[in-house]
Amino acid sequence: MKIHEYQAKELFRKNGVPVPNGGVAFTPGEARGVAQTLGGFPVVVKAQIHAGGRGKGGGVKLARSLDEVGALAGQIIGMTLVTPQTGPQGRLVKKVLVEQGLNIAKELYLSILPDRATAQNIIMASEAGGMDIETVAAETPEKIVKVYVDPLLGIQPYHLREAAFRLNIPAAAMKPFFALLSSLYHVFSTCDCSLVEINPLVLTAENSVIALDAKVDVDSNALFRHKDILAYRDTDEEDPLELEASKYNLNYINLGGGGNVGNMVNGAGLAMATMDIIKLAGAEPANFLDVGGGANAEMVENGFRILLSDKNVRGILINIFGGILRCDVLAQGVVTAAHKAGLNVPVVVRMEGTNVEEGRRILAESGLNLITAVDLKDAAQKVAAIVNV
Amino acid sequence: MSIFVDKNTKVLVQGITGREGQFHTRQCAAYGTRVVAGVTPGKGGQDMDGIPVFNRAKEAVAQTGANCSLIFVPPAFAADAIFEAADSGVDLIVAITEGIPVMDMMRVKNYLRNKTCRLIGPNCPGIITPGACKVGIMPGPIHKPGGPIGVVSRSGTLTYEVVHQLTQQGIGQTTCIGIGGDPVNGTNFIDCLSAFQSDPETTGIVMVGEIGGTAEEDAANFITREVTKPVVGFIAGLTAPPGRRMGHAGAIISGASGTAQGKIAAMKASGIHVCENLGTLGELCAKVF
Numbered sequence: 001m002k003i004h005e006y007q008a009k010e011l012f013r014k015n016g017v018p019v020p021n022g023g024v025a026f027t028p029g030e031a032r033g034v035a036q037t038l039g040g041f042p043v044v045v046k047a048q049i050h051a052g053g054r055g056k057g058g059g060v061k062l063a064r065s066l067d068e069v070g071a072l073a074g075q076i077i078g079m080t081l082v083t084p085q086t087g088p089q090g091r092l093v094k095k096v097l098v099e100q101g102l103n104i105a106k107e108l109y110l111s112i113l114p115d116r117a118t119a120q121n122i123i124m125a126s127e128a129g130g131m132d133i134e135t136v137a138a139e140t141p142e143k144i145v146k147v148y149v150d151p152l153l154g155i156q157p158y159h160l161r162e163a164a165f166r167l168n169i170p171a172a173a174m175k176p177f178f179a180l181l182s183s184l185y186h187v188f189s190t191c192d193c194s195l196v197e198i199n200p201l202v203l204t205a206e207n208s209v210i211a212l213d214a215k216v217d218v219d220s221n222a223l224f225r226h227k228d229i230l231a232y233r234d235t236d237e238e239d240p241l242e243l244e245a246s247k248y249n250l251n252y253i254n255l256g257g258g259g260n261v262g263n264m265v266n267g268a269g270l271a272m273a274t275m276d277i278i279k280l281a282g283a284e285p286a287n288f289l290d291v292g293g294g295a296n297a298e299m300v301e302n303g304f305r306i307l308l309s310d311k312n313v314r315g316i317l318i319n320i321f322g323g324i325l326r327c328d329v330l331a332q333g334v335v336t337a338a339h340k341a342g343l344n345v346p347v348v349v350r351m352e353g354t355n356v357e358e359g360r361r362i363l364a365e366s367g368l369n370l371i372t373a374v375d376l377k378d379a380a381q382k383v384a385a386i387v388n389v
Numbered sequence: 390m391s392i393f394v395d396k397n398t399k400v401l402v403q404g405i406t407g408r409e410g411q412f413h414t415r416q417c418a419a420y421g422t423r424v425v426a427g428v429t430p431g432k433g434g435q436d437m438d439g440i441p442v443f444n445r446a447k448e449a450v451a452q453t454g455a456n457c458s459l460i461f462v463p464p465a466f467a468a469d470a471i472f473e474a475a476d477s478g479v480d481l482i483v484a485i486t487e488g489i490p491v492m493d494m495m496r497v498k499n500y501l502r503n504k505t506c507r508l509i510g511p512n513c514p515g516i517i518t519p520g521a522c523k524v525g526i527m528p529g530p531i532h533k534p535g536g537p538i539g540v541v542s543r544s545g546t547l548t549y550e551v552v553h554q555l556t557q558q559g560i561g562q563t564t565c566i567g568i569g570g571d572p573v574n575g576t577n578f579i580d581c582l583s584a585f586q587s588d589p590e591t592t593g594i595v596m597v598g599e600i601g602g603t604a605e606e607d608a609a610n611f612i613t614r615e616v617t618k619p620v621v622g623f624i625a626g627l628t629a630p631p632g633r634r635m636g637h638a639g640a641i642i643s644g645a646s647g648t649a650q651g652k653i654a655a656m657k658a659s660g661i662h663v664c665e666n667l668g669t670l671g672e673l674c675a676k677v678f
Binding site: 114116117119120121134150151152189192194219221222224225251253255256257265266267268269270271272273275276277278279280285288290321352353354375376377378380 | 464465488489490491492493494495496498499500528530531542543544545546547548549550553570572573597599600602603604607623625626627628629630633635636637638639640644645649665666667668669
């Protein structure tokens with residue numbers, strides 16, 4: 001789960017990671033109010049959306065007076081911010097973070113993330129702060145410092161020294177850097193983060209070390225033990241169809257490319273492979289939809305409803321490998337769901353497994369626009385033929 | 390022959406009295422698997438269909454000689470169950486549970502480095518040696534006993550699809566393993582490929598991967614160096630968009646890494662027969678094997 005910068009900074013502040021003074025504002029008036037508490041200018045006004053590259057899109061501005069804070073907040077709140085990460089449709093900005101400006105001496109990059117290949121946590125850092133880290137990794141990999149931390153051991157003083165010396169942290173800033181990195185690792189491990197990233201991390205002229213930006217992603221599987229972080233969820237930032245699907249335990253992703261074949265599959269791997277085979281057959285998949293291993297009639301019905309609310313969808317492919325789920329039960333579910341959902345596009349059903357003959361009979365006798373496929377290849381060809389008419 | 394499980398495997402089920410645990414314990418037992426014990430803390434002394442239930446895994450192993458644990462414990466308690474299984478003395482742990490936090494699996498993975506037991510999963514369908522032993526949730530009847538093909542996969546139902554196509558072609562399987570869709574898991578592709586390479590009854594291997602991570606690329610390198618048996622490969626997720634988690638926690642393209650294109654290229658370079666269209670995988674296997 002992604003959270004906003006101002007929320008990440010709240011987590012940082014609570015855990016002793018220094019951040020600039022500031023606060024979130026939903027209106028220009030509130031923005032002025034926050035700025036007044038900061039005791040001076042310049043002040044930075046930052047759009048709060050779940051996407052990076054906000055500065056490039058005009059979502060981060062510097063203000064030198066209270067009136068300017070109000071004016072900039074007025075411009076940014078309500079704007080549709082387009083950044084390299086939002087896609088061309090952009091994202092509506094509903095709030096801004098208002099923060100004190102800093103006296104910057106040097107900008108660094110610092111992040112911590114779990115490494116799946118080694119099962120170690122990696123502290124990744126670079127003296128090339130402010131830049132996109134993937135660009136740094138591609139163009140100047142020697143500038144990236146990686147320190148591996150065994151999750152059973154946790155962070156040790158030598159890890160802190162290793163990072164600091166390799167980043168050429170000045171002697172006067174060593175202690176505050178150690179404190180920040182140690183606290184940041186604490187946030188990372190106690191909050192089940194899949195990423196904490198500070199870009200840039202700032203060394204000020206006064207030798208303090210401050211997280212000027214903050215990005216925190218939290219492992220969704222661990223939210224059961226982080227009710228406080230779950231409260232940070234901002235559903236305004238989520239795709240409405242995906243949000244709707246998640247209410248019914250359906251794993252739905254709209255591919256957003258104007259695909260015309262909706263598809264519903266049990267199991268994530270098979271769902272991906274089904275999207276691929278639709279494409280190979282000459283049609284365009286509209287979505288990923290995994291109804292899980294124990295798909296029942298209610299899930300199929302909700303799945304139909306969500307697929308049909310995508311207006312580009314002109315045909316649907318259902319691919320269920322009913323191992324333990326019996327095909328006759330599934331077929332009955334599809335028929336019931338199709339009646340309830342007011343089916344208005346052709347549906348190709350491919351199912352396999354226990355009682356498949358009985359399942360096919362139920363579909364054939366339903367009187368609905370359901371087309372039975374004998375195998376996966378047949379299914380993809382049939383649905384492609386329908387949408388490509 | 391087979392790898393990791395056979396007719397001598399004696400299974401204990403952690404979480405045997407839960408809904409999933411009960412259902413699949415019955416399915417495994419009906420398939421012929423020797424399910425000798427169950428563990429549910431607080432329910433020791435009871436039985437499930439005549440299978441004795443214990444409070445502790447160590448006790449279950451001592452009393453029944455179980456050498457494999459099958460785990461159906463909910464995600465919040467699953468890492469603890471894996472630690473308990475590892476300390477109970479079983480040789481093999483099969484964790485079906487989906488949704489274990491990554492931080493928990495990182496701890497598990499590092500703890501198991503100093504143990505001799507093997508972990509399969511989590512978030513996986515388990516392992517089956519057709520006709521001999523099923524330790525997992527896969528449908529038994531789609532498999533064909535007697536070999537000669539080994540199957541290893543990151544997915545569940547996609548594996549069923551692949552096995553089904555093999556069986557339709559009259560090609561049997563030695564052992565089929567689902568290694569799971571999580572970013573941090575126990576047994577990996579290379580462990581399975583190495584075991585299949587050493588198994589005299591396995592004459593060919595089907596490897597099913599998906600987007601995310603570099604496990605397939607690593608496996609392809611290993612195949613180049615160590616595997617002499619023919620391998621058919623398939624990768625799911627050619628049409629998956631970057632940055633989105635496609636159901637499995639591990640199935641995500643991050644930046645330029647983890648793409649299906651990259652994995653397919655690596656597999657082709659190592660001489661794997663790559664199947665580009667899942668609908669024709671069985672036919673390709675019939676040609677190659």
